[in-house]
Amino acid sequence: MLAVVAFSASALALPIPIGQLQWVLSDTGSGAGQFSIINQTGANSQAPDFPALTQLLFAADLKLAVTFSDASTADLSPADMTSPDGGLSWDTAFFGPNVLPILASLTGSVSPVLNVQLDGGGLWNIIGGIFTDPAALGDGANAISDGDLAIIYIEVERANVPEPATLLIFATGIAGLVARRRATARR
Numbered sequence: 001m002l003a004v005v006a007f008s009a010s011a012l013a014l015p016i017p018i019g020q021l022q023w024v025l026s027d028t029g030s031g032a033g034q035f036s037i038i039n040q041t042g043a044n045s046q047a048p049d050f051p052a053l054t055q056l057l058f059a060a061d062l063k064l065a066v067t068f069s070d071a072s073t074a075d076l077s078p079a080d081m082t083s084p085d086g087g088l089s090w091d092t093a094f095f096g097p098n099v100l101p102i103l104a105s106l107t108g109s110v111s112p113v114l115n116v117q118l119d120g121g122g123l124w125n126i127i128g129g130i131f132t133d134p135a136a137l138g139d140g141a142n143a144i145s146d147g148d149l150a151i152i153y154i155e156v157e158r159a160n161v162p163e164p165a166t167l168l169i170f171a172t173g174i175a176g177l178v179a180r181r182r183a184t185a186r187r
Helices: 002-010 164-186
Strands: 014-025 033-039 063-068 073-076 101-107 115-118 122-126 135-137 149-158
Touching: 014 101, 014 135, 033 063, 033 101, 135 149
Parallel strands: none
Antiparallel strands: 014 033, 014 149, 063 073, 063 101, 101 135, 115 122, 122 149
16 A cells, blocks of 8 residues: 555656746837747756756647736737747737836647656646646736746656556556455365
């Protein structure tokens, strides 16, 4: 039974950071800024903070919902953004300076949904591929500040670890075989 508990503990899901959403003011001093969605997987990984050595791509369902200081809103997808690195990371158009974002929420998933190699941690299965929670910036009342960032997470679990129920069935079968052998030996 102790083995079942030990193995089931290692099968728990673990959130890992795969990137970040950041608000960056333009270097022209105009007060305008843009959102950058930065992919920190594969060659861009920076262990231990961003440990995914396998390159993941943000999927087409990527959505950045933004609320501005004048109460207007925008829902942005990759079609509304540019990608300076060929589809790994994304930048929005510049917003402001008169109307600035006060709230931003990024949702989406990664592709392909497969195993991911983590720095120093072996292979892990991506669970669902969907961001665990929206990466969110702002409080809805004040303008988002230059350099504000939110981390993007996905959930993974260790690859090739049997489910706890499978281990319980296996352990019960072993215990039954041992009990039968003992009963046979007594006769």
